[in-house]
Amino acid sequence: MAYIQFPEDFKWGVATAAYQIEGAVRQGGRGPSIWDTFSHTPGKVLNGDNGDVACDSYHRYEEDIALMKELGVNVYRFSVSWPRIFPEGTGKVNKEGLAFYHRMVDKLLENGIEPMCTLYHWDLPQVLQDKGGWDNRETVEAFVAYSELIFKEFSGKIKSWLTINEPWCVSFLSNFIGAHAPGNQDLALAVNISHHLLLAHGKAVARFRDLDIPGKIGFAPNVTWLEPYSRDQEDVEACRRGMGWMVDWFLDPIFTGTYPAFMVDWFAANQAPLQIKDGDMEWIKQPVDFIGINYYESNVGRHNPQGGMLEVESVDMGYKKTDIGWFINAEGFYNVLTFIADKYGEIPIYITENGICINDGVEDGTVNDQRRIDYLKGHIAAVARSLKSGVNIKGYITWSLLDNFEWAEGYSKRFGIVHVNYRTLERTKKESFFWYQKVIGNSWLEV
Numbered sequence: 170m171a172y173i174q175f176p177e178d179f180k181w182g183v184a185t186a187a188y189q190i191e192g193a194v195r196q197g198g199r200g201p202s203i204w205d206t207f208s209h210t211p212g213k214v215l216n217g218d219n220g221d222v223a224c225d226s227y228h229r230y231e232e233d234i235a236l237m238k239e240l241g242v243n244v245y246r247f248s249v250s251w252p253r254i255f256p257e258g259t260g261k262v263n264k265e266g267l268a269f270y271h272r273m274v275d276k277l278l279e280n281g282i283e284p285m286c287t288l289y290h291w292d293l294p295q296v297l298q299d300k301g302g303w304d305n306r307e308t309v310e311a312f313v314a315y316s317e318l319i320f321k322e323f324s325g326k327i328k329s330w331l332t333i334n335e336p337w338c339v340s341f342l343s344n345f346i347g348a349h350a351p352g353n354q355d356l357a358l359a360v361n362i363s364h365h366l367l368l369a370h371g372k373a374v375a376r377f378r379d380l381d382i383p384g385k386i387g388f389a390p391n392v393t394w395l396e397p398y399s400r401d402q403e404d405v406e407a408c409r410r411g412m413g414w415m416v417d418w419f420l421d422p423i424f425t426g427t428y429p430a431f432m433v434d435w436f437a438a439n440q441a442p443l444q445i446k447d448g449d450m451e452w453i454k455q456p457v458d459f460i461g462i463n464y465y466e467s468n469v470g471r472h473n474p475q476g477g478m479l480e481v482e483s484v485d486m487g488y489k490k491t492d493i494g495w496f497i498n499a500e501g502f503y504n505v506l507t508f509i510a511d512k513y514g515e516i517p518i519y520i521t522e523n524g525i526c527i528n529d530g531v532e533d534g535t536v537n538d539q540r541r542i543d544y545l546k547g548h549i550a551a552v553a554r555s556l557k558s559g560v561n562i563k564g565y566i567t568w569s570l571l572d573n574f575e576w577a578e579g580y581s582k583r584f585g586i587v588h589v590n591y592r593t594l595e596r597t598k599k600e601s602f603f604w605y606q607k608v609i610g611n612s613w614l615e616v
């Protein structure tokens with residue numbers, strides 16, 4: 170049996186997000202978010218599912234932390250629910266909300282688990298959405314004020330911070346494709362929102378520096394790899410566009426202070442001109458300490474004039490698929506990690522999400538999710554291969570600890586290494602839990 174040994178200081182973790190696991194949406198002083206509105210709007214979420222109860226982690230966080238302790242993780246990536254802190258987005262602070270996160274963070278620290286906090290994981294206070302949401306620059310200032318409060322409140326306890334999770338999902342998936350909250354379908358709106366998200370990120374990083382908060386800060390773009398179907402220029406350019414709006418669009422402004430010109434032009438030609446105000450790019454290009462990379466799938470792409478706004482289509486090459494229909498391709502993980510390192514340099518990277526939807530159920534007290542073990546093994550091996558190629562990867566955090574509310578797919582799609590019975594809320598450790606526990610314990614991968 171061969172082994173791949175990871176660096177001594179390599180971190181291993183699990184990730185969740187507030188709206189997907191907490192529940193207790195009308196308890197503890199929490200205000201409504203756009204996902205409360207969206208999930209309660211008929212037809213938006215599969216089976217009419219919502220996050221009202223979810224995994225009930227608002228009440229069961231100690232049980233979840235005991236699972237993490239048993240797993241042996243160094244890091245727990247969670248998100249703070251903005252409407253649990255500012256029920257109206259700004260103004261009055263909900264002390265019960267702060268107290269909940271103090272209890273949870275203190276319990277993590279007691280168990281030797283480092284908290285990694287995502288400030289925005291999609292649950293925008295509905296009151297702010299009613300005033301235009303991320304399309305309104307006032308929301309940028311509201312995010313900075315919310316971030317400042319959390320920075321000050323948890324300074325010294327939390328030392329790893331992420332500003333925005335998956336800005337592509339928040340802007341394009343949620344305001345152009347329309348599959349996520351608030352469900353708009355307007356490219357110009359989505360482009361404007363993507364700029365405001367980067368502005369909010371940059372201003373929050375600047376405030377973090379001004380406040381001299383101890384620790385490191387970054388953000389977590391979701392990325393993909395699109396392999397051209399042929400070497401034809403049209404196919405190559407189509408794939409660059411498909412990656413450009415998800416990767417370069419969000420990383421170039423932070424690392425170079427400019428948007429990728431080929432995407433600016435493409436959006437302008439689609440009646441979605443980028444509107445930048447003086448000084449915006451200076452805010453956006455605040456240096457970050459690390460980036461979180463969220464990767465699930467990659468595709469083979471080719472040009473198709475009828476292939477949507479970007480004129481690109483995915484080609485089914487017969488790769489195995491997950492139970493949510495995404496292609497399994499660990500090679501694409503290596504390709505996008507080395508692409509990012511080649512383009513943006515030595516910036517430290519944490520894999521802040523990587524996992525697979527496998528809907529296996531409990532049989533005889535366990536879940537034999539061998540397909541998840543195979544996926545994780547292949548993708549952690551791709552991380553090791555990237556490390557060997559010089560990519561500065563500092564840790565791997567799998568999505569997710571628990572089966573949870575998978576947005577528009579509701580509870581039908583399971584990403585956890587721990588199964589959740591949504592009727593009883595009973596947690597059941599899957600075979601992948603025990604497999605990952607061994608990887609973490611040795612910090613090596615058997616191949």
Ligand SMILES: CCOCCOc1ccc(-c2cn(C[C@@H]3NC[C@@H](O)[C@H]3O)nn2)cc1
Binds near residue numbers: 186522
């Ligand atoms: C072209 C039409 O497409 C319609 C759906 O398109 C997508 C794309 C991407 C996703 C998606 C979901 N996740 C997992 C989450 N990451 C954050 C965490 O909360 C996980 O739950 N990542 N990406 C969903 C839907």
